[in-house]
Each structure stands twice: as C-alpha cells, then as structure tokens.
Amino acid sequence: MEEVRLFVERGGEVVYPIMLVIFLLWFYLFERIFYIFFIHPARRAQAIAEWTSRSERRSWHARQIHQDLVCALDFGLQSGFSTVRMLIVICPLLGLLGTVTGMIEVFDVMVQFGGGSPKPMAAGISKAILSTVAGMVGAISGLLAQYILLKVVDKEKQRCHTSLSFD
Template identity: 55%
Template sequence: MLFTELYEPVYLFMERGGMVLFSILFLVLFLWGFVLERVFYFMFVHRASVKAAVAEWEARSERRSWAAHQIRQDLLSRLSFELTSNMSTIKMLIGLAPLFGLLGTVTGMIEVFDVMAFLGSGSPKAMASGISKATIPTMAGMVAAITGVFAQSLLDRYIKREKIRIEDQLTFDH
C-alpha cells in the first residue's frame, strides 16, 4: 500500500514530463553517484592517504634540499589530484542538467505546435500536455543543477581547506 502511494505520484510526474525527464533522472543519478563517491573518499580513503604521505615525508632525514622540495611537491600534487578527482565530471553534469531541461522545453513546445497545427489554437486542453512536457523537464533540470551546485560548492570548500591543512602538515622543520 505504501509503495503504491509513493509510486503513483512519481509515475504521473515522469509521464507528464515526457521522455526527456528520464534522461534528467539518469543524469541526476550519475551526478549524485559521483558526489557520494567524493564524500565516501573524503570520509574513508583520504585520511589514510594523507597519513601515508606525512609518514613518507617525516621518514626523510633532511627536508631542505632541492630534491626534498621536489619530493614534497610530488606528495602534495598526488594528494591534490586525489582530492579533485571526479570534480570536473561533477561540474560537467551540473552544466548538462539545465541543457537537458531546455531540450525538454523544446520537445514539449514542438508537441504544442503539432497539436495547434492539427486541432487549431482553440483547444487549450489539448495543448496542456505539451505545455506540461515543456515546463516539467525545465524545472527538473534547474532543480538538478541547483542541488548539484550546492553539493559542488561544499566539496570545493572542503578540498580547499584540506589542501591548506596538508601543506601545513608537510613542513620543512629540519
């Protein structure tokens, strides 16, 4: 009973939005899959990577030579690369979401124009389906982009703080 109460509104929403809404759904699933991957990495893998890099740096007997600076830079670059992995994919998916919404707008308006050409402009009830297929994907694409931008800004802020923290841990104190 509960499943059908939840399923029916979602099914009606997807049906009213048209086929483009399914592509927006898959895009959002990929987007949040990558966001959750980054969160999982930060929570479970990143600390061990930083710990290993700091241990490698601390194991060095001298830290002032040009070679030591290059090794430190390599450690920082490696950790930075791991921190920012998949962020460009997240940004790309955020940029695609409104474009998919716009595609839904265009396909919905084409449907409206087809109805107008076939029945004339005097049948607003017949045009309502096309207008629905034009506005719902637009809204869905914008909502997907807004939530993605929010998540991306939180991830970017965390990455920025983490880079500073890592640089502070790899000091030249010898």
C-alpha cells in the first residue's frame, strides 16, 4: 500500500483523475462480466422458452416477435461497451496531460535553477513519466479485458441466434 501512495505522490495531481477513470472502467467491465455470466443466461432461457412455446412461427407477426427477442438479447449483451471504450480512450489522454504538466514543471525548474542541475528537475520528470505510465496501464488493461469480453459476447450472440432459429 505504501508503494501505491508513493506512486500517486510522485505522479502528481493528474494521477487522481486517472485512478478514478480506471476505477470506473473496471467497474463497468465487472458489470459487463456479471451481466454476461449471471443475468444473460436467464434472459436467453426466457427468450428461448417464449419462442419455442409459440405454436405458429412463420407469419410476419411471428417473425417480428422473433426479431424483437433477438434484438433484446443483443442489446443486453452490447450495452455498456461504448462507455468502456470512452473510458479506455480517456486514460492515455489523462496520462498525456500529466506528461505535459510534468514537463512544464521541469521547464519552470530550468528557468529558476538553470539546466545544469538535474536533481531539481527530477520531480517534474517523475510526474511526467509516472502519469503516462498510469494512463497507459489503465488503457492497456481495459483494452485487453474489453477484447476478451467482446469475443465472449460474439460467441454468445451466435449461440442466441442459433437457439432462436426458425424451424
């Protein structure tokens, strides 16, 4: 825990919003995981039961009901990923903001003490690098998790479409 505190302290003020965005990102990712593995199977079973209990499945009306069932399942699986994508994009941008603010601090130190003393510049360089790392770690971990979840969603959508096929 001490390492995290030091990381945040050395990374500067921009690390706090990065941490907030990463928290929100993983909150949404865990919500999607919960939905896909715990809520969606019951909804899929309910949709399949509703479709198979129909005696007539060939009319225009039946096809509309079928399309509504499939779309509702697809929407449930896809929902929330636009927010995840947005949060993934924000992470490196906040890291870049931290880089810029850290470099501004380096230039301020250079103006005050001159370019010959690297020790006072180290704090600004540390802020620049650590905030960039924090933003990139958030983005990369989010991208990986999103990729895996979208693969699971694609397989589940295929499963739903074959389960709800016409006779």
